[in-house]
Amino acid sequence: MSDCLFCKIAAGEIPADKIYEDERVVVFRDINPKAEVHLLIVPREHIAGLNELESGHDALIAHIMRLIQPLALDQGLESGYRTIINTGKDGGQEVFHLHIHLLGGRDLPGFG
Ligand code: 5GP
Ligand code: ZN
Secondary structure, three states: OOOOHHHHHHOOOOOOOEEEEOOOEEEEEOOOOOOOEEEEEEEOOOOOOHHHOOHHHHHHHHHHHHHHHHHHHHOOOOOOOEEEOOOOHHHOOOOOOOOEEEEEOOOOOOOO
């Protein structure tokens, strides 16, 4: 998608503080962090959100899920972390390119 922010970051057209990338995924720091560690895990393929997932994405999603643990350990989050996927306008999604928030650190507030 030519006008998608996360496609442009994945392609290197817009700078970001990338901490990991491979042929399927890029991971970079959120520009407005909500915790000590706040990463965004983003597939290179443009998928608008959870509602647009198809069976053809299964291997990609498994790859992303299995990346979370080593990323968290690399960030020093041995004692725990939180993952969030916002979906749709009422779910708080602002960037319509699928991404997982990985949050951790001392200041993580309770959830409800
Ligand atoms: P959403 O609300 O869609 O789940 O999350 C979008 C996230 O992207 C927000 O936490 C926001 O701070 C982050 N974000 C928005 N624009 C940029 C940007 O240009 N660079 C980076 N690194 N993060 C961004
Ligand atoms: Zn995109």
